[in-house]
Each structure stands twice: as C-alpha cells, then as structure tokens.
Amino acid sequence: MFEFIPGRIGQAVLLVFVLLAVFVGSRIALRRRIKARPIHGIDRLEEWIKEAGKLDRCVFFTPGTGGVGSTDTLAALALLRYVARLCVRHNVKLIVANADLNVQQVTEEIVKSAYAKARKLGKYSVDSVRYISGSVFAYAAGVMGLLRRERPALNFFVGLFSAESLAIAEAGRSEALYQFAGTSSIDQLPFFLATCDVTLLAGELYAAQSYLTKDQQDISWTVGQDAGKVIALLLILIGTILVSLGNDIILNFLKF
Amino acid sequence: MAAKRKMSRWEIILQAAIFTVGFFYAVTYYVKVSEPIDLQMVADNSLAYLTAMILTAFAIGIINLTRIHWRNIKLRRADWKFSLVLIGSLYGMAIFSIIASPFALDPRGFIIPSWLIDVISPVWNFLYYNVLVSINTSIFSLLAFFIASAAYRAFKIRTMESTILLIAGLLVIIGEAPISDLIWPGFSAIQNWIMLVPNTAGQRGILIGAALSIVAFSVRRMIRYS
Numbered sequence: 001m002f003e004f005i006p007g008r009i010g011q012a013v014l015l016v017f018v019l020l021a022v023f024v025g026s027r028i029a030l031r032r033r034i035k036a037r038p039i040h041g042i043d044r045l046e047e048w049i050k051e052a053g054k055l056d057r058c059v060f061f062t063p064g065t066g067g068v069g070s071t072d073t074l075a076a077l078a079l080l081r082y083v084a085r086l087c088v089r090h091n092v093k094l095i096v097a098n099a100d101l102n103v104q105q106v107t108e109e110i111v112k113s114a115y116a117k118a119r120k121l122g123k124y125s126v127d128s129v130r131y132i133s134g135s136v137f138a139y140a141a142g143v144m145g146l147l148r149r150e151r152p153a154l155n156f157f158v159g160l161f162s163a164e165s166l167a168i169a170e171a172g173r174s175e176a177l178y179q180f181a182g183t184s185s186i187d188q189l190p191f192f193l194a195t196c197d198v199t200l201l202a203g204e205l206y207a208a209q210s211y212l213t214k215d216q217q218d219i220s221w222t223v224g225q226d227a228g229k230v231i232a233l234l235l236i237l238i239g240t241i242l243v244s245l246g247n248d249i250i251l252n253f254l255k256f
Numbered sequence: 257m258a259a260k261r262k263m264s265r266w267e268i269i270l271q272a273a274i275f276t277v278g279f280f281y282a283v284t285y286y287v288k289v290s291e292p293i294d295l296q297m298v299a300d301n302s303l304a305y306l307t308a309m310i311l312t313a314f315a316i317g318i319i320n321l322t323r324i325h326w327r328n329i330k331l332r333r334a335d336w337k338f339s340l341v342l343i344g345s346l347y348g349m350a351i352f353s354i355i356a357s358p359f360a361l362d363p364r365g366f367i368i369p370s371w372l373i374d375v376i377s378p379v380w381n382f383l384y385y386n387v388l389v390s391i392n393t394s395i396f397s398l399l400a401f402f403i404a405s406a407a408y409r410a411f412k413i414r415t416m417e418s419t420i421l422l423i424a425g426l427l428v429i430i431g432e433a434p435i436s437d438l439i440w441p442g443f444s445a446i447q448n449w450i451m452l453v454p455n456t457a458g459q460r461g462i463l464i465g466a467a468l469s470i471v472a473f474s475v476r477r478m479i480r481y482s
Binding site: 225 | 260285286288289303310313314317321323324327332335391399403404405406407409410459462464466467469471474475476477
C-alpha cells in the first residue's frame with residue numbers, strides 16, 4: 001500500500017522544484033566556470049596558522065556540541081580537515097575539543113590522517129584530540145580551562161553551538177590573537193560576531209569547504225543554491241502579495 | 257582547480273550506502289508504505305538501533321579522558337592535580353550512580369547490600385544536587401558577565417554598524433526596563449518594533465538561507481563522496 005502523507009505533498013513538490021533549480025543553477029555555473037564570491041577572512045587562515053607557529057603557540061578547534069548528524073558539524077569537520085593539514089604543514093600543535101563521542105572518533109581520524117599524509121605520524125599526540133563532556137556547561141568549563149592553560153594563538157569555533165558559545169568565545173578572546181567562528185545557530189551568531197574576528201553565517205559555513213578546496217564542481221553546487229534562494233524569495237514575495245489580497249492559494253498548497 | 261580524484265572501490269560502496277540511507281529516510285518522510293513492509297516502522301526501528309550504536313561509543317569517551325588525564329598525572333604535567341580530581345570524580349560518580357541513583361543497576365538490593373545503598377544514596381544526592389547542579393548554575397550565571405564584556409567590545413569599535421547596534425541595543429534595554437513607560441511610553445513601542453520588524457526579518461533571512469544550504473549540502477553529501 002502506497003500513499004502520500006497528507007500535508008507533505010506540497011512540501012515534496014516544492015523540494016523537487018528547489019532541487020531542480022539548484023541542479024540547473026549548478027550545471028550553468030559549472031559550464032560558465034562561475035566563481036564563488038570571496039568569503040571575508042577565510043583566505044587569511046594559512047597566514048594566521050603560520051603566525052601561531054612563529055610564536056610557538058597552538059591552534060584550538062572545536063566542532064561544537066552537535067552530533068555527526070548535524071550539517072553544521074559536517075561542515076566543521078570539512079574545515080577541520082583543511083586546518084589540520086595546514087597545522088601539520090607549518091608544524092603547529094592542534095588541539096581539538098569534542099562534546100560528542102562520535103564526533104570525537106571522526107576528528108581523531110581526521111587529525112591522525114593529516115599527520116599520516118604528511119608522513120609525520122610520529123608527531124601526532126594522543127592529547128591533540130580530546131573528549132571534554134557531553135553536558136553543555138561541563139563542556140564550557142572544560143574548554144575555558146583548556147584555553148587558559150594552553151593559550152592558543154588561534155581559536156576555531158565552528159559547528160552547532162548552544163549556551164556555551166559566548167563563554168568559550170570570551171574565554172578565548174583574552175589570550176588568542178585571532179578567533180574564527182561559523183554556525184547556523186541564530187541565537188549564538190551575535191555572540192560570535194561580537195567576540196570573533198571572522199564569523200561565517202550559516203550558508204557561508206557550508207560553502208567554506210568548496211571555497212577552500214577550489215573544486216569547481218563543489219563551487220558550482222554552492223552557486224546553484226542561490227537559484228533555490230531565488231525561488232524561495234519569489235514565493236515569499238508572491239505569497240505576501242496574494243495573502244494581502246485575501247488569496248491563500250500558496251498557504252493552502254504548502255499545507256496540502 | 258583541484259585535480260579530480262578517482263573514487264576507490266571502498267569509497268563507492270560507502271557512497272552508495274550514504275545515498276541509499278539518505279534517500280530511504282527522505283522517501284519515508286513524504287510517502288507512507290504499509291505493505292508488503294511497513295517502511296515507517298523500519299525507519300523508526302533503524303533509528304532506535306542507531307541510538308543504541310551511538311551509546312556504545314560512550315566507552316570511547318571514557319577511554320579517551322582516562323588516557324589523557326592518566327598521562328598528565330603519570331608525567332606530573334602542569335596542573336596534574338586537576339586531572340586527578342577529574343579521574344576521581346569520573347569514576348567515583350560512576351560507581352555511586354551504579355549503586356544508588358535513579359539509574360542504579362540493583363535498586364532493590366538483590367546483589368548490592370542494602371546497607372551500602374543506604375550509605376551511598378545521601379552521598380549521591382549531595383554530589384548531584386548540591387555540587388553538580390550548583391556548578392552548572394554557576395557556569396550559566398557567568399554568561400551575564402560575558403555578555404557585558406562582549407557588548408562593551410562590540411560597542412567600542414567606531415563604525416557605522418556598531419553605532420547602529422549601540423543605539424538599537426540601548427533602545428531595547430530601555431524599552432524592556434520597567435521604568436521605561438514612566439520616562440516615555442514610546443520606548444516600549446520602539447523596542448517592540450525593533451524586535452518584531454528588523455530583528456525578525458534578519459533572523460528569517462538567515463534561516464531561509466541556512467535551510468536551503470542544508471538541503472543542498474545534504475543532497476551533495478548523498479550524491480558525491482567527500
């Protein structure tokens with residue numbers, strides 16, 4: 001027996017349209033070799049890591065408190081791969097603090113493989129990737145202590161965050177030269193914007209990986225997302241006009 | 257442009273698995289299939305197994321904590337005493353929780369002697385409610401001071417954006433204060449407008465962008481290995 005779940009048919013149709021727009025947009029971007037707009041500050045990462053190396057200070061990275069299922073965490077892991085590679089290249093100690101046990105395993109593997117690829121596995125230390133706690137405030141306290149003891153020159157707060165974001169970003173601010181943040185948690189964005197030098201806002205975080213790898217296929221896919229955003233904007237505009245005129249057709253379609 | 261890497265056989269298998277699972281869950285969200293197999297039930301059960309698998313990873317966290325902090329103690333590294341407190345608290349609390357807590361293994365005292373449960377129970381209650389909860393509350397209350405210092409830093413920067421932020425922030429603070437209506441009733445109306453119009457518009461803009469990016473990111477993960 002096969003049937004559509006009532007109330008989700010409109011959503012399914014909309015999803016297909018948006019995905020189609022993203023796909024067509026990305027094919028056009030790939031054919032025309034359209035470049036992604038520069039993301040402020042992301043180009044300076046290597047320079048900052050080099051500076052940390054010159055000062056003989058470490059780099060700190062947290063992928064947030066989300067699990068591996070969260071897209072923010074996946075984007076953070078992609079960025080960690082890039083940061084770990086740079087840290088290994090410039091002989092800078094990297095410390096990763098985790099709040100999720102599955103993320104802990106993945107980050108351990110990412111950092112270890114960065115050392116292995118550079119044939120420097122002997123330099124990998126067990127305490128590079130640490131599990132702090134699954135409880136938000138215990139994690140905040142652990143990271144605050146870690147930042148005070150290790151005095152990293154560059155801090156990365158990338159991923160999904162909740163109440164601990166401001167505590168750790170403020171604790172890091174007092175010692176770090178630079179702070180880099182990225183999240184889609186709207187409630188935490190103002191805190192990062194106030195305490196960090198560079199903050200990636202939601203979509204920028206997901207685009208960071210393709211921007212850093214310079215992979216044209218990834219970039220075109222990112223550019224293609226804008227086609228989906230155009231559809232969303234058009235729907236909002238048309239919906240606002242129609243509802244103002246007393247017509248609920250779009251509302252009813254989305255509830256269908 | 258980065259050179260395109262050929263996927264290994266293992267990566268192809270992994271990618272196929274990612275696509276199948278992702279597609280399966282997307283389909284079960286929109287379509288109900290009850291015969292010959294109840295797909296919704298399969299999806300729910302798989303999620304339950306996933307939760308069980310995630311819980312088994314708990315041991316890895318304990319092993320990691322023990323390895324790092326035991327090394328700190330053994331090598332007498334700086335602040336090794338904190339590591340000692342951590343190891344003691346971790347295992348101490350785990351043992352107390354197994355003996356006497358709402359999650360105790362043998363609450364009726366079949367194997368663990370009842371007198372031991374009676375002795376440990378008030379200790380566990382003290383450690384949980386008087387120590388752990390209080391520490392959590394203390395860390396949470398620190399946020400008030402962090403907000404003040406972060407706001408001070410944001411307002412100190414002399415740019416057009418920070419000036420707008422400062423004015424908007426002050427108007428919202430005054431509007432929220434109980435005394436604002438006595439000073440000028442317009443403060444509440446301004447505060448409401450700032451929170452409901454520019455604030456909501458900005459938040460929704462970010463939300464729509466993030467939601468679309470999540471959809472595109474998830475589909476990209478499903479169809480392309482990275």
